[in-house]
Amino acid sequence: MDFLDDEKELLTALKGGDVAAFEVLYRHYSKLIFRKLVKMIKHIPLAEELTQDVFVKIWDKRLVIDIDKPFNYYIFTIANHTVSDFYRKAARDQRLQDEILSASAQLYNPTEELLFYKESEIVLNRAIEDLPPQQRLVFKLCKIEGKSYEEVADQLNISTSTVSNHIVKATKTIKKAFFGSIHGFLALAICLFFDKG
Numbered sequence: 001m002d003f004l005d006d007e008k009e010l011l012t013a014l015k016g017g018d019v020a021a022f023e024v025l026y027r028h029y030s031k032l033i034f035r036k037l038v039k040m041i042k043h044i045p046l047a048e049e050l051t052q053d054v055f056v057k058i059w060d061k062r063l064v065i066d067i068d069k070p071f072n073y074y075i076f077t078i079a080n081h082t083v084s085d086f087y088r089k090a091a092r093d094q095r096l097q098d099e100i101l102s103a104s105a106q107l108y109n110p111t112e113e114l115l116f117y118k119e120s121e122i123v124l125n126r127a128i129e130d131l132p133p134q135q136r137l138v139f140k141l142c143k144i145e146g147k148s149y150e151e152v153a154d155q156l157n158i159s160t161s162t163v164s165n166h167i168v169k170a171t172k173t174i175k176k177a178f179f180g181s182i183h184g185f186l187a188l189a190i191c192l193f194f195d196k197g
Contacts, residue, residue, distance in 0.1 A: 011067040014058075022062075025071070026055055032072075033079050040083050050086060054079050127174045135173075138166035 013021035033054055037047035057078050058065075065074060128136060141152045142163065149163045156163075 007071055008067050011065055011071060014062050015065055015067070017062070022055075022059060025058070029072070029075055030055065033075065036076070036079055037083065041086070046086075050079075050082050054082050057082065124174070128170075131170050131173060135166045135170040138163055139170040139174075142167055 010021045034051045141147045149160045152163050153160045
């Protein structure tokens with residue numbers, strides 16, 4: 001079989017362990033999945049790796065595929081779950097976070113920045129409002145209003161080291177909140193809310 005003329009037939013063959021059917025599905029869907037993953041994680045080598053992971057899962061779970069439902073919905077669901085698993089891993093791996101953030105800067109697109117911001121705005125606002133009062137105030141003054149640590153220290157009659165401690169703790173808390181969403185720390189970085197020291 002060379003074409004997706006009868007996807008149901010292909011899926012039936014796949015469930016039976018037919019490697020040729022799997023290859024046809026791979027050729028048809030792999031580029032679509034890859035493009036989706038590049039948009040989601042902004043990192044081409046990782047998108048390639050995760051694309052392979054998606055198809056490994058398709059093969060491993062071929063017996064549970066419902067041939068009466070659209071396969072594209074199934075495979076994109078697997079792709080979304082793969083990305084979610086990846087971000088959970090990234091949340092525990094600083095090196096991986098740094099690598100992805102660096103790649104996201106290279107693939108920066110102003111339109112996508114706006115989309116990321118809109119998707120993350122609710123999460124960000126909720127995370128800020130959930131901070132302890134003093135941390136919330138310091139974070140807003142420094143990161144949103146753009147005041148220096150010295151200005152905030154003078155305004156609140158606290159030391160600059162206390163301001164710095166509040167920013168570090170607040171940023172850590174907000175990062176954790178963002179790791180719960182698919183575009184988490186990418187959106188946070190693009191919006192320039194990471195503390196650069």
